Amino acid sequence: MATDATTAGSASGRQMARRLFWLVFICGLLAVAFIGDILTGPAFLNVFDVLAALVSPATADDPTTVIIVHSIRLPMSLMALIVGASLGIAGAEMQTLLGNPLASPYTLGFSAAAGFGAAITILFGFTLPFIPSMTIPVMAFLCAGLACLMVYGLAHIRGITAEVMVLAGIATLFLFQSMQSLVQYLASPEVLQEIVFWMFGSMLKATWFSVSVSGVILVIAVALLLPDFWKLTALRLGDERAASLGVNVGALRRRVFFVVALLTAGAVAFVGTIGFVGLVAPHLARMMVGEDQRLLIPASAVCGGLIMMGASIASKLLSPGAVVPIGIVTALVGVPFLFGLILTGRQRHW
Amino acid sequence: MFEIREISVAFDGRTILDRVGMGLEQGTFTALVGPNGTGKSTLLKSIAGLIPAKGQAALAGQVLNQSEKLKTIAYMPQDTGAQSSLTVLEVVLLGRLQSLGMRIGDDIRAQAIAALARFHLEELQDRPIGAISGGQRQLVFLAQSLFRAPKVLLLDEPTAALDLRHQLIVLDRIRATCCDSGMITMAAMHDLSLAARFADRIVFLNGGVICADGAPDKVLNPEILQQVYGVEAEVQIGQSGVLHVSPVRALQGGWTNSV
Numbered sequence: 001m002a003t004d005a006t007t008a009g010s011a012s013g014r015q016m017a018r019r020l021f022w023l024v025f026i027c028g029l030l031a032v033a034f035i036g037d038i039l040t041g042p043a044f045l046n047v048f049d050v051l052a053a054l055v056s057p058a059t060a061d062d063p064t065t066v067i068i069v070h071s072i073r074l075p076m077s078l079m080a081l082i083v084g085a086s087l088g089i090a091g092a093e094m095q096t097l098l099g100n101p102l103a104s105p106y107t108l109g110f111s112a113a114a115g116f117g118a119a120i121t122i123l124f125g126f127t128l129p130f131i132p133s134m135t136i137p138v139m140a141f142l143c144a145g146l147a148c149l150m151v152y153g154l155a156h157i158r159g160i161t162a163e164v165m166v167l168a169g170i171a172t173l174f175l176f177q178s179m180q181s182l183v184q185y186l187a188s189p190e191v192l193q194e195i196v197f198w199m200f201g202s203m204l205k206a207t208w209f210s211v212s213v214s215g216v217i218l219v220i221a222v223a224l225l226l227p228d229f230w231k232l233t234a235l236r237l238g239d240e241r242a243a244s245l246g247v248n249v250g251a252l253r254r255r256v257f258f259v260v261a262l263l264t265a266g267a268v269a270f271v272g273t274i275g276f277v278g279l280v281a282p283h284l285a286r287m288m289v290g291e292d293q294r295l296l297i298p299a300s301a302v303c304g305g306l307i308m309m310g311a312s313i314a315s316k317l318l319s320p321g322a323v324v325p326i327g328i329v330t331a332l333v334g335v336p337f338l339f340g341l342i343l344t345g346r347q348r349h350w
Numbered sequence: 351m352f353e354i355r356e357i358s359v360a361f362d363g364r365t366i367l368d369r370v371g372m373g374l375e376q377g378t379f380t381a382l383v384g385p386n387g388t389g390k391s392t393l394l395k396s397i398a399g400l401i402p403a404k405g406q407a408a409l410a411g412q413v414l415n416q417s418e419k420l421k422t423i424a425y426m427p428q429d430t431g432a433q434s435s436l437t438v439l440e441v442v443l444l445g446r447l448q449s450l451g452m453r454i455g456d457d458i459r460a461q462a463i464a465a466l467a468r469f470h471l472e473e474l475q476d477r478p479i480g481a482i483s484g485g486q487r488q489l490v491f492l493a494q495s496l497f498r499a500p501k502v503l504l505l506d507e508p509t510a511a512l513d514l515r516h517q518l519i520v521l522d523r524i525r526a527t528c529c530d531s532g533m534i535t536m537a538a539m540h541d542l543s544l545a546a547r548f549a550d551r552i553v554f555l556n557g558g559v560i561c562a563d564g565a566p567d568k569v570l571n572p573e574i575l576q577q578v579y580g581v582e583a584e585v586q587i588g589q590s591g592v593l594h595v596s597p598v599r600a601l602q603g604g605w606t607n608s609v
Contacts, residue, residue: 015476230450236434240427245447246420291436
């Protein structure tokens with residue numbers, strides 16, 4: 001028996017090593033993709049000049065390259081990374097909370113609400129005092145917060161169960177989508193174009209300020225999730241089993257719901273709607289590292305970042321000299337990855 | 351001694367359990383039996399503190415609060431399937447959820463594998479829980495419950511998904527654990543012959559109240575079975591000396607007796 005248990009123990013050790021290998025491997029891929037994203041852009045800069053501007057801006061030959069790299073490309077790439085990581089984590093937690101593989105950060109209507117906030121701001125053209133340039137992100141964030149309170153309020157009355165949250169979320173989603181459509185219907189062609197461009201989602205809106213805000217939100221969200229990693233893992237066995245293991249399911253759902261809302265709002269408020277990443281990144285991560293949240297959360301973040309990096313590079317290469325909005329490209333880049341894993345995977349992971 | 355004191359549960363104004371109380375001796379195995387919908391699962395959940403209930407649970411005279419219940423009592427729900435891709439080993443490790451950190455030590459991992467080995471499941475440890483059979487899954491969850499090393503184990507139909515051989519293995523292991531560690535076990539069951547064979551005591555629950563309680567040879571008789579289940583049944587002593595219950599026919603009446 002002891003020999004059997006030892007043999008079995010080494011088998012589980014091998015599985016953990018395999019999962020860690022996958023995590024390190026995708027981190028390496030992400031690092032390469034990140035550099036690749038900074039190297040590409042509509043300005044057709046020399047690769048070595050970009051690397052020199054990146055590594056040693058003080059001694060770089062071309063000041064224009066330094067400005068482009070540090071003021072445009074670096075914030076764009078970092079923003080894509082942070083947005084991808086935020087949506088990846090938010091998607092993983094939505095799928096865990098709702099026990100539904102089709103759940104994503106947008107299932108509960110936060111993104112639609114953010115879009116509505118941006119649309120009315122663009123339609124009425126008002127600006128906030130002191131921070132006029134931040135009017136659209138602030139309004140998008142506030143409306144996402146409003147959607148969060150609506151879903152939470154409904155779920156609080158009827159019970160914080162997956163079913164109630166999904167129904168409340170879908171109702172909120174349709175409400176904000178229809179109000180968004182109404183705003184678009186009322187808008188002039190010029191304003192409509194601006195609204196639609198915001199909806200596409202684009203890293204061109206990224207600044208060092210937005211990178212800092214979204215980055216801080218991401219760090220806070222991960223710190224808030226850390227103590228609940230094992231409880232969230234237990235939730236994958238169903239509410240009753242998790243409760244029997246000592247998890248206060250309602251309180252856990254409440255806490256993580258707010259974290260997801262924060263992550264989603266922080267991601268979409270600055271750059272607009274980015275679809276697909278939050279839905280697919282957790283599935284890719286699960287196929288590689290399983291459902292242990294100690295690995296699933298970082299892997300979902302890395303997969304989200306990787307999809308965004310791939311989409312960002314593709315968005316610059318698709319139309320030379322221009323940057324196609326990244327929200328259009330994310331699915332084009334992510335779907336082949338997903339198809340590949342579905343076709344080669346031996347087990348169901350959802 | 352583990353005591354259940356006057357447990358009452360009501361949903362939407364309907365009484366499910368009405369002041370149920372009993373004392374369970376250390377190292378004993380009690381079978382909780384009764385018709386469908388009579389409150390067996392509700393009683394187990396209310397003892398474990400998973401649903402709101404009036405009444406108390408006390409161990410050695412000390413009334414248990416919610417956090418003490420979590421440390422003392424392990425409750426294993428009925429198998430309703432698990433679509434998760436968590437591995438069998440991860441599921442067992444979750445039994446000690448409260449003490450797991452970012453790193454899992456080799457000793458706790460070895461103990462989890464040993465818990466699986468008690469049911470000859472160590473070879474399945476890397477398989478996703480959703481990809482094994484219902485019977486194997488039931489054994490994995492039982493291994494998880496025993497891995498918690500609880501003082502009180504509450505099982506909701508632990509043999510429902512198991513074949514004949516595994517029913518005997520599971521109940522035998524539970525019985526042995528009760529004897530070895532002094533663990534108190536109460537299991538909701540439907541198979542009265544199995545209950546008679548393995549339990550020290552059988553408690554009949556009907557309509558939210560206890561209607562018979564005692565050693566199997568005292569309470570398993572045709573009169574009580576007719577009163578509780580509305581069936582005509584024969585109770586015989588088999589060659590091995592174990593009571594055997596054979597239902598003969600259902601008598602006229604409703605689906606179940608509720609309070």
